[in-house]
Amino acid sequence: MTAETVDLRLTPQRRAVLDVLRAATDHPTAAEVFDRVRRVQPGIGSATVYRTLGRLVAAGQALELTLDGQPAARFDANTERHDHLLCQSCGAAADIHAPLADGLLADVAARTGYAGLSYDLVFHGLCPACRASQAPSAP
Numbered sequence: 001m002t003a004e005t006v007d008l009r010l011t012p013q014r015r016a017v018l019d020v021l022r023a024a025t026d027h028p029t030a031a032e033v034f035d036r037v038r039r040v041q042p043g044i045g046s047a048t049v050y051r052t053l054g055r056l057v058a059a060g061q062a063l064e065l066t067l068d069g070q071p072a073a074r075f076d077a078n079t080e081r082h083d084h085l086l087c088q089s090c091g092a093a094a095d096i097h098a099p100l101a102d103g104l105l106a107d108v109a110a111r112t113g114y115a116g117l118s119y120d121l122v123f124h125g126l127c128p129a130c131r132a133s134q135a136p137s138a139p
């Protein structure tokens with residue numbers, strides 16, 4: 001079926017998936033995207049949402065992230081080069097926009113002779129909300 005090629009005609013359902021993803025800053029899983037899309041498109045099926053996510057990724061309009069220790073892939077409509085912070089407690093994922101290691105890439109390329117280097121950088125820690133809820137009550 002020719003519709004299986006990367007075809008991003010924006011049907012209302014596909015637009016709803018893209019809108020949900022662009023509005024999200026929390027890097028939702030496919031299941032979370034489906035939950036949110038269902039609120040605006042109650043008739044939409046999970047298969048449609050999952051397929052649409054795959055097409056958005058294939059078309060370069062979304063990133064699929066596999067973050068350490070996370071069972072499900074997360075989706076990100078921010079396709080600019082960026083790194084991530086991952087909360088070890090609640091699983092929240094946040095963006096870091098500074099290209100932290102770009103200087104390191106050039107350094108590694110110069111030392112090793114490798115070209116076309118890329119990297120995935122994930123910082124692990126406790127997000128501010130978890131820090132606040134886990135802080136001991138006495139200061």
Ligand SMILES: [Zn+2]
Binds near residue numbers: 131
């Ligand atoms: Zn957290």
Ligand SMILES: [Zn+2]
Binds near residue numbers: 083095
């Ligand atoms: Zn991100």
